[in-house]
Amino acid sequence: MTWMRAAVAPSKSVVWVGSVVLAGLTASFALWDPLEVYEREHLCQTTFQLMDSLRADIRSDVRSRLLAQVRLAELWSDKASSTPHEQQLGSRLFLDHHDGYLGLEWMDAGRRVLWSVTREGYATRGVAPAARVALSLVGAAASARADTHPTVTPRFPLPDGRSAFRLVVPVVRGGGVEHFLVAIVDVRAALDAMLEDHKDLGYSVSVLDGATEIYRMPGSEPEYDAALTEQGTLELPGVAWTIRVWPKPEILSRSQSSLPRLAMVLGGLLGSVLMLAIHFGRSAQNSSRELQQAHDELEERVRERTLELEKVNIVLQAEVAERKRAEDSHRDLSGRLLRLQDEERRRIARELHDSTAQMLGALAINMDRSVRLVHAHDCTRLQRVLAESGQLLEEVTQEIRTVSYLLHPPMLDDLGLEYVLPWYAAGFSRRSGIASELDIQANLGRLPCEAELTLFRIVQEALANVHRHSGSATVAIHLSRTEDSVILEVRDHGSGLPEGVLEAATNSSATAPMGVGIAGMRERVRQLHGRMEIASELHGTTLRTVLPLGVDG
Template sequence: MPLRLLVIEDSKADAQILVRELRKEGFDLEFIRVDTPKELQAALDGSSWDAVISDYNMPAFSGLDALQIIQSSGLDLPFILVTGTIGEEKAVAAMKAGAHDFILKGNFPRLAPALKRELREAEMRRERQQTLEDLRRAHEKLELRVQRRTAELEVVNEELQAQIDGRIRIENDLRGCAIRLIDTEENLKKKLATELHDEIGRDLTVLGINLVIIKDSLKNDAPENLLERVEDSGRLIEAISLTIRNIMAMLRPPVLDDYGLLAALRWHTGLFTKRTGIAVTIQADELIPRMMEEKEMAIFRIAQEALINVAKHAASREVTITIRIDNGLLRFTIIDDGKGFAPSSSTNIHDGSGLGLKIMRERAESIGGNFCLASAPGKGISITVEIPLEAE
């Protein structure tokens, strides 16, 4: 494809000389010559050009004027100035203004190499500009994709946050329900224990007194087998009374209300050891302060549940209960020397579903405490509950 050359020269003869010189060096040229600003602007507007060669001094305008017109058009073309004579300062000024080379008319052999060089550099500039443009477009596309993905992520994040908030609300509601259920359970147990004591206990006492009266009235003339029946009934009433007292104690141990947590634990672990043969050691600060009723009851119930699990699942021989006061916290720990379990299986132990652990955790959380369990196969189980102490 021919090289399209724009020649800015007032001398037609000089223009022919430089074109002939270039063709002699192998250039296939198509060119036009202009020598006024108007002709130059028309040429720039009407066609595309590969290079510009301009005389420095012309009657209508100068080579620097031509350079400025080309630059104002936004074109990046190789621009070579040619002249008969020029001082060094003007040559430097022309190069600073944007001319790519400066050739003396008496040195035309330099023209072809200079043009080849400037064409290569112009091509490199175009490639570099195209690369920059491609990078800019790629960056814009990437930025647009990032903006879209960010917007999508914001929507997803909002949805996830809404789900998390909803789950938190549900968990809080469930925790509140668990606390209310625990309170209701304890109130029902307390009410049942009171009714057993006030109603059935009273009736059994009256029934026992009546049997004594009947027995005394029948001693002289009653058949022996009838007296034995009366005595058997008296013993049965005593047994029923004992059973009811035990049930009352399990529902609502009076020792807990009357003497506090430590005394209640000692009473309960004593019964536990007699029933199971598993030794229980209690290590506690003797000056354990009385706490709010629901806190003492929660810890007592956690101890009950833990001991039930020890008896059912742990294959333990000894249990240690520790109660300490530290930095405003009551720390309750119960440790057994049983078979333990892997933490990953903690949801499948205790009644097959982790219910025992869940109950203990809910009781601890219901009084503002922290529940922690640690275990390993063959290492037993350690349960720790920390509860803040308050002025109570």
């Protein structure tokens, strides 16, 4: 029962507060409504009177402009009283003393423009039409009424986006129209001049052509209450516009009595203050709780994001350093490969010069001797020289075949790695004096072309390193395959690799110097998505290469 009373008590308080507020509002509206109706009726009547006055002023001003234009047309029509030059000077004075006028045109009865004058200058007969197009003066006659009364034409747009209308005054002589005087008038500028005296009355004014607003008095406020807006038809010779007038907020505030608002304020003040106090108290409490919760969540997210950014930054720094080391290693490897290529070319050239070229020279000498012996009919010596030449030719052939096989053995393409390795190991042992032990898995079969070439080059480089650096008297080569990979091991029993070279050979990010041969082997293996491992100790070095099958570059 205690919790039920606690729940009912706030409900009663809310009902009591609502009753107080409702009674105050009822009394306030009872006093406010009659006063408000009277004030609005008085304001509407005042607005209507102002609208009617504005309408009459605009009509009067337009008639005055038409009358002045009629007088000017009559003056021009009398050719004996004025020259064309005087007419144009008079036209410019007319434009300067009439606000909103943009230009005048003098036309004959056939609607042909005889000359025109604008505020920017004047144009006589023969001036290019483009000068008149700029102010939309061409075509005014098309809108002129064919009767003998001055008229206002419908509005039309100007090139700069403004709106204008034409005042057309016919000059009648002998019962017919002799000339037309057409004035181009800027709607906004003309109405600003006509309504200049009404700008400070505290009312907003707009003029509409159909449903389009063509003018709004400067300083006018938006229409906030349609019931306070008065409008009427502004009938001019030839056109009919609509004029709308409504009071500005300051006029409404000055015309309204403070008694209705005072009654409303006094009636609902206590209830409003009480309800607002309760509402804002609860809102402040809820906002404070939500703000604290949002603050805690934001701090937690900031901590998490900071940790993530620190981790990402560490990874990025490591990647940048790794990329820089790889680029440096690639540049170093490229340079060393070029130097090695030059050295290999010099070696081949030296071998060809010292061996093959000398044999070919001796063969050329023997051929010359053979020719002389043929002429001398010395068959015994000729046979000996030819036999010697045949032996030299055989040695040259063998030398060229050896160099060619070392560069790229054709047996590798024809028979495969299984048959080329025994031949190459035997040749290496014969040339270097290092005993080679070869262990090839039975029925090894053919491997992908790129894998066979890569493994052959690795064996070449490994045996060359054994011969140049290890000091080992023996070397063992083991080649085998599984279902998805091929494994090559080359093991010697020499002095092992120095510590710095071993680190560079096993770690791509190391900065220690490394031979171009090891770097080249590692690059070949990387291109085939394999791995190369080098293990070195005091009594020998083992190079192990694993290539996945099915990868052909």
